[in-house]
Amino acid sequence: MRTTRRQLFQLAAGAGAGLALPYGSGAFAQAGRQLKLEIQGFSLAIHIPEVIALREGLRELGYAEPKIDRIESMQVITQSIVAGSAEAGDADVVSAMRASEVGANVKLIGLVYNSTSQVFVVNADMIKSYADFKEQSNAIALNSRGDFIYVLLSGVLAQNGVDIDDTTIVEIGGSGSRMRALLGGRVAAVPVHFDQAASIVKQGNYKVLIEPWKTYKHWLSEAWLVPGAWADDKNNERAAIDLNKAMIKSFRQANADYEYFARGFRKYATVPKAADVTDSELKPVWEKLSKEINAWPNDGGFKREYFKELLPVYRKAGAIKGEPDLNRFIETRFVDQALQELG
Structure with a gap:
């Protein structure tokens, strides 16, 4: 059957009006391009829109399946991007800013997620007020000194009259190990993901003391870090826009559609038996991340002034x-263009 010109236009419209917009021709220019990316070694609930964007959203924009390397440490991701080992990595904002400050030519170009899903749980027999953190026996377990959780905690303690240098910090990797240290009485406070906190408080006199989204107007944990030369190369402009486009589209879909998030969680989450998690367990997690924490901002949540707010912390x-120099380090034009094209 012969296809008419009118039918071709109708087919194009049905496939998505975006194909008729300026980004369409740009996306076709990237047809088949394989991005080389580095992401966290684990994918938790807060990461699910990101993983869907990388595994599915980029392909919808005409890209090949990206080459993804998983790395356990965010600081190592930052070091890898400084060395030019990948095109983009979901790095720790704090270590990335530190690298930029000491002269590394790197740029942040968009958020991986907003805020954090981690809270601080304390042994309420040991920590009755913030002043109790000054007791040397009331140790706080953190993944490492100087990472974004350490910086986050430092800011909260300072707001409550406590200098983090006056506290006892012990380094324990992995939220599961930190949780066991708390339950075993070896430490007085730990950061864990809020869904883990719910199970801890049922096991004794424990309470959630710090929920970062209630303390900070904006908190930025993970963002896409790229080599500065890569960001400045015109051949990569379309890829940087489309990476953010896939991310923001996935943010919006995750907020609007629980089933989209749930399918992604069961398929991509690295937690044990993720495929078997029930809606009764998963939906409250989604609601907290989407509605209360605003983990996936519909506008991408990537504004230079948000970073500036956190500099004193x-x-x-x-x-x-x-x-x-945030004008050099925080490159917002790719997110701005993605938003313009998405509408």
């Missing part, structure tokens, strides 16, 4: 020393 924690 970073300095107080010793994560940075001076005044980073």
